[in-house]
Amino acid sequence: MTQQQSIAVLGGGSFGTAIANLLAENGHPVALWMRDAEQAESIRTLRQNPRYLKGVHVHERVAAGSDLRAALSASGLIFVALPSSALRQALQPHADLLAGKSLVSTTKGIEAQGFRLMSQILEDIAPQARIGVLSGPNLAREVAEHALTATVVASSDDALCREVQAVLHGPTFRVYASSDRFGVELGGALKNVYAIMAGMAAAMGMGENTRSMLITRALAEMTRFAVKLGANPITFLGLAGVGDLIVTCTSSKSRNFQVGHALGEGLSLDEAVSRLGEVAEGVNTIKVLKSRAEELQVYMPLVAGLHAVLFEGRTLDQVIAMLMRGEPKTDVDFISIDGMMNGEATK
Numbered sequence: 626m627t628q629q630q631s632i633a634v635l636g637g638g639s640f641g642t643a644i645a646n647l648l649a650e651n652g653h654p655v656a657l658w659m660r661d662a663e664q665a666e667s668i669r670t671l672r673q674n675p676r677y678l679k680g681v682h683v684h685e686r687v688a689a690g691s692d693l694r695a696a697l698s699a700s701g702l703i704f705v706a707l708p709s710s711a712l713r714q715a716l717q718p719h720a721d722l723l724a725g726k727s728l729v730s731t732t733k734g735i736e737a738q739g740f741r742l743m744s745q746i747l748e749d750i751a752p753q754a755r756i757g758v759l760s761g762p763n764l765a766r767e768v769a770e771h772a773l774t775a776t777v778v779a780s781s782d783d784a785l786c787r788e789v790q791a792v793l794h795g796p797t798f799r800v801y802a803s804s805d806r807f808g809v810e811l812g813g814a815l816k817n818v819y820a821i822m823a824g825m826a827a828a829m830g831m832g833e834n835t836r837s838m839l840i841t842r843a844l845a846e847m848t849r850f851a852v853k854l855g856a857n858p859i860t861f862l863g864l865a866g867v868g869d870l871i872v873t874c875t876s877s878k879s880r881n882f883q884v885g886h887a888l889g890e891g892l893s894l895d896e897a898v899s900r901l902g903e904v905a906e907g908v909n910t911i912k913v914l915k916s917r918a919e920e921l922q923v924y925m926p927l928v929a930g931l932h933a934v935l936f937e938g939r940t941l942d943q944v945i946a947m948l949m950r951g952e953p954k955t956d957v958d959f960i961s962i963d964g965m966m967n968g969e970a971t972k
């Protein structure tokens with residue numbers, strides 16, 4: 626264990642609580658910031674977060690509170706586990722406290738305006754901060770229940786990667802480092818869209834062949850897109866790429882999978898989202914991804930198909946027929962030699 630330091634975790638949903646617990650178990654005092662003062666009080670008194678992680682004991686070293694400025698002032702290392710829709714709005718007013726701090730985003734979404742990833746928003750808000758992302762196959766409940774888990778911390782700042790490894794590494798949680806921040810972050814955001822499709826396929830009674838086809842073609846699509854934006858294709862063969870894609874497309878614990886399942890059962894998108902009552906980032910990501918893929922002229926038939934079902938009034942049968950009857954393609958066509966040679970993360 627490294628020297629104990631005070632760490633902040635922003636966002637008291639399922640993932641923020643799970644990460645706060647890991648840090649506390651490693652001996653670090655943690656300030657867990659939650660917007661909702663009542664929920665913070667409930668953690669302080671019951672040591673439980675019943676709304677998001679029922680049955681999980683919240684460690685005594687986790688100090689839950691709803692004073693964001695106090696949490697930011699007290700900590701040099703700050704994990705951000707807010708929904709993508711809330712991150713900019715929550716942190717912008719406190720930019721004055723962020724210079725020189727280490728900010729690590731665990732949020733797996735994209736801001737529609739300008740296609741900004743969360744680490745880029747953190748840079749916009751706090752240009753003097755050190756920035757990283759944490760992403761991988763990390764279902765919050767399994768992390769909290771100590772299932773053996775691995776993840777990736779990505780930053781151009783090696784020392785920050787090492788610091789995050791040191792504070793999070795533990796008997797059940799292993800942290801790998803990467804310098805491809807952009808690729809790692811895109812992997813986490815894009816896989817949510819395909820998990821919605823996988824949930825739909827499961828609800829429709831599709832088999833394992835279908836799921837395997839979906840995951841593999843999804844990997845091709847997301848890699849093609851990310852490489853076009855400057856990510857390293859090799860990142861997509863790792864935990865933050867195919868690893869997270871597999872877990873999210875195969876687990877009914879995934880909220881994106883659950884939204885897809887509800888859609889496959891015949892619920893509308895609004896009904897599916899409100900039945901979930903938690904964050905499913907893929908619902909917003911699909912819109913921004915579809916329009917960005919068109920701008921960049923990246924071929925993404927699965928994304929186009931899901932968008933057509935959710936927002937263009939197409940039926941699933943129509944879209945499935947279109948996808949299956951599409952012009953024959955080459956199997957592994959998504960990583961060109963150019964992509965490999967020029968695929969160093971540039972953004």
Ligand SMILES: NC(=O)C1=CN([C@@H]2O[C@H](COP(=O)(O)OP(=O)(O)OC[C@H]3O[C@@H](n4cnc5c(N)ncnc54)[C@H](O)[C@@H]3O)[C@@H](O)[C@H]2O)C=CC1
Nearest residue numbers: 637638639640641660706707711732733763764765903904
């Ligand atoms: N749950 C999981 O298994 C994992 C989630 N993530 C990512 O972490 C992020 C957060 O997700 P979860 O913790 O799962 O969400 P959640 O649905 O469990 O909880 C969301 C939390 O955000 C809070 N919140 C909502 N709007 C807010 C606002 N405007 N200001 C402040 N707080 C606000 C809610 O009160 C709640 O505490 C997402 O981007 C998700 O993709 C990443 C890895 C795993």
Ligand SMILES: O=C(CO)COP(=O)(O)O
Nearest residue numbers: 761762763764879880881
């Ligand atoms: O990102 C996740 C697992 O790595 C969690 O996925 P969901 O947001 O779909 O639950």
